[in-house]
Amino acid sequence: MGSLGDVTERISELVNPKWGQKADANEELVDSALKVNTKPLWAQMAKLNPPAPNPKCVPFIWRYDEVKPTLLRAGEVVSEQQAERRVLMLVNPARDAPFTTDTLYAGLQLVMPNETARAHRHTAFAMRFIIEGQGGFTAVHGKRIGMQRGDVILTPTWNWHDHGKDGSGPMIWLDGLDLPNFQHFPVHFVEHFAQPRYPADDVDSTTSPIVFPWSAMQAKLDAQPGDWASEDYLKADGREVSRILGGSAERLNPGATSPAVRETASSVYHVVSGHGHSDINGQRIAWKQGDTFCIPSWNQYQHTAADGLSEPVYLYKFHDKPMLKALGFYRVEGVDVETLVSN
Ligand code: GTQ
Numbered sequence: 001m002g003s004l005g006d007v008t009e010r011i012s013e014l015v016n017p018k019w020g021q022k023a024d025a026n027e028e029l030v031d032s033a034l035k036v037n038t039k040p041l042w043a044q045m046a047k048l049n050p051p052a053p054n055p056k057c058v059p060f061i062w063r064y065d066e067v068k069p070t071l072l073r074a075g076e077v078v079s080e081q082q083a084e085r086r087v088l089m090l091v092n093p094a095r096d097a098p099f100t101t102d103t104l105y106a107g108l109q110l111v112m113p114n115e116t117a118r119a120h121r122h123t124a125f126a127m128r129f130i131i132e133g134q135g136g137f138t139a140v141h142g143k144r145i146g147m148q149r150g151d152v153i154l155t156p157t158w159n160w161h162d163h164g165k166d167g168s169g170p171m172i173w174l175d176g177l178d179l180p181n182f183q184h185f186p187v188h189f190v191e192h193f194a195q196p197r198y199p200a201d202d203v204d205s206t207t208s209p210i211v212f213p214w215s216a217m218q219a220k221l222d223a224q225p226g227d228w229a230s231e232d233y234l235k236a237d238g239r240e241v242s243r244i245l246g247g248s249a250e251r252l253n254p255g256a257t258s259p260a261v262r263e264t265a266s267s268v269y270h271v272v273s274g275h276g277h278s279d280i281n282g283q284r285i286a287w288k289q290g291d292t293f294c295i296p297s298w299n300q301y302q303h304t305a306a307d308g309l310s311e312p313v314y315l316y317k318f319h320d321k322p323m324l325k326a327l328g329f330y331r332v333e334g335v336d337v338e339t340l341v342s343n
């Protein structure tokens with residue numbers, strides 16, 4: 001602690017700096033700025049206003065064959081009580097969890113027979129793509145939904161949800177959540193229900209607004225003309241599935257290539273069936289059924305189905321377009337910015 005005189009002296013120095021004490025005027029200026037908790041913007045202008053979107057995350061693929069053995073082992077080693085959710089997070093090699101891209105989180109979740117992933121609710125929004133298994137179900141706010149391979153099931157913000165499984169063998173699905181948002185917005189929290197399961201009744205997946213059966217999605221894709229087709233997952237009234245995350249599925253006939261896209265949105269893709277490759281910013285990534293790969297913002301991407309397949313390739317993806325559009329952050333290369341500005 002200094003004396004009152006010291007404090008008065010220090011305040012007087014801050015309010016009335018004596019310039020020209022240091023040979024380097026710039027260094028003196030920066031020192032002085034730091035003393036009053038400020039920093040010159042001009043030293044960081046290009047970093048804060050970069051010439052192009054600059055995601056930290058990099059394109060990456062998680063091969064199902066490589067991840068699944070560890071996930072199944074977790075089913076033996078980690079009990080349902082130990083793990084509120086038994087998930088292997090898909091962590092981008094350029095960042096730590098929860099970043100799959102800079103805005104999206106993905107994880108592979110496993111439930112074993114007669115287990116309960118206990119009921120909770122949280123601010124984060126989830127959309128799940130069912131990869132494999134029989135007899136799995138998720139209960140969302142009192143509605144129990146049977147899981148079928150290829151279905152997309154939503155867990156809207158703040159809805160109670162628990163997961164379970166009857167029958168034999170593992171149930172595995174891909175979780176997509178907006179968890180990276182909460183690194184910036186400190187608004188995310190969870191509440192646990194008093195019992196492991198929230199009371200629920202069975203519902204018909206074909207009429208539930210939070211289930212998108214694969215059979216219906218495939219029929220829509222197949223009804224479109226052309227070697228490449230894309231369909232959004234939309235609510236009955238045409239809106240995106242949430243204000244944060246959206247989703248779509250694509251069909252690529254054997255040998256077909258999708259249009260090249262470069263957008264500010266990022267995506268997590270999952271290969272529903274077939275095999276092929278994606279060219280992502282000049283890097284070629286080969287994939288097959290079960291694999292999951294990510295495309296960070298502004299990385300140009302284009303998919304190609306392998307030649308000589310007897311069936312089309314189907315891809316699922318979730319993305320952050322609804323959130324970016326709501327905030328006015330969505331841009332796609334080649335589209336005139338002026339038209340977007342007037343929206
Ligand atoms: O199933 O509720 O992958 O709360 C991450 C957080 C799944 C879930 C995740 C979650 C869940």
